[in-house]
Amino acid sequence: MSTRDLGVSYGDFLAVNGVNLNFIRHEITALIGPSGCGKSTVLRCLNRMNDLVPGARVHGTVEYHGIDVYDSSVDVIELRRRVGMVFQKPNPFPKSIYENVAYGPKVTGMKPESMDDVVEKALRSAALWDEVKDKLKQNATGLSGGQQQRLCIARAIATGPDVILMDEPCSALDPIATAKIEDLMVELSEKFTIIIVTHNMQQAARVSHRTAFFTAEADEKGNRLGKLVEFDGTEQLFSNPADPRTEAYISGRFG
Numbered sequence: 001m002s003t004r005d006l007g008v009s010y011g012d013f014l015a016v017n018g019v020n021l022n023f024i025r026h027e028i029t030a031l032i033g034p035s036g037c038g039k040s041t042v043l044r045c046l047n048r049m050n051d052l053v054p055g056a057r058v059h060g061t062v063e064y065h066g067i068d069v070y071d072s073s074v075d076v077i078e079l080r081r082r083v084g085m086v087f088q089k090p091n092p093f094p095k096s097i098y099e100n101v102a103y104g105p106k107v108t109g110m111k112p113e114s115m116d117d118v119v120e121k122a123l124r125s126a127a128l129w130d131e132v133k134d135k136l137k138q139n140a141t142g143l144s145g146g147q148q149q150r151l152c153i154a155r156a157i158a159t160g161p162d163v164i165l166m167d168e169p170c171s172a173l174d175p176i177a178t179a180k181i182e183d184l185m186v187e188l189s190e191k192f193t194i195i196i197v198t199h200n201m202q203q204a205a206r207v208s209h210r211t212a213f214f215t216a217e218a219d220e221k222g223n224r225l226g227k228l229v230e231f232d233g234t235e236q237l238f239s240n241p242a243d244p245r246t247e248a249y250i251s252g253r254f255g
């Protein structure tokens, strides 16, 4: 998956522009930067979640397996099945654990031989099966926050994606639940390409292979335009950043 000269406006406001990123298969890419620099906006472009935001307009291209995802021929439901998403706050449906995981395959018209197998496999992949296998009919809202977030990851996995987008997936979780999700991300990256927005630089350094640093700079009218400053291997970016703005941010002098 890649972006070329990607930009997004909300009404007249150009929020972020000129983003060129290449996401490598089976790697974790972290998008970091100060608040308002457009990380979530860029993430939402990758599976066209911005289509749901009134007034949002996307410029440039997002390519997925060589296809422009904004091409009019693209089936958006199918795109979101292949490029899944996990949000900041765990948001299970007020339904059973089983139904939460089976929901995606059902609504996207998948006809697996055994839905039970799909649900079990997804819950195993999300490292939740052992904790819930005896209570699949219970309401998902009764799970802890960390379990709910792993359920949301299982829900994303169940539709058979190859890319999983995560928008600050740990920000509502305690350190133990966070550590579990981080371990899970690393495990999942063997099978999936993961793109994560995080405020937590240590988290980006711990889990990601590559990091993109964004910032927002005010123009002459005072509008803050988000831009990509630097994109590199995580180790390189954190130990020897090429741009002084990255250096200032990661050393805590800015943002």
Ligand SMILES: Nc1ncnc2c1ncn2[C@@H]1O[C@H](COP(=O)(O)OP(=O)(O)OP(=O)(O)O)[C@@H](O)[C@H]1O
Binding pocket: 010, 015, 033, 034, 035, 036, 037, 038, 039, 040, 041, 042, 053, 199, 224, 226
């Ligand atoms: N739905 C929207 N309507 C109008 N402006 C928006 C909308 N969503 C985001 N913006 C603006 O776009 C810019 C980028 O926002 P975005 O949420 O992508 O940044 P971010 O880097 O993810 O920030 P944070 O880390 O605080 O979540 C900000 O100026 C924000 O106010």
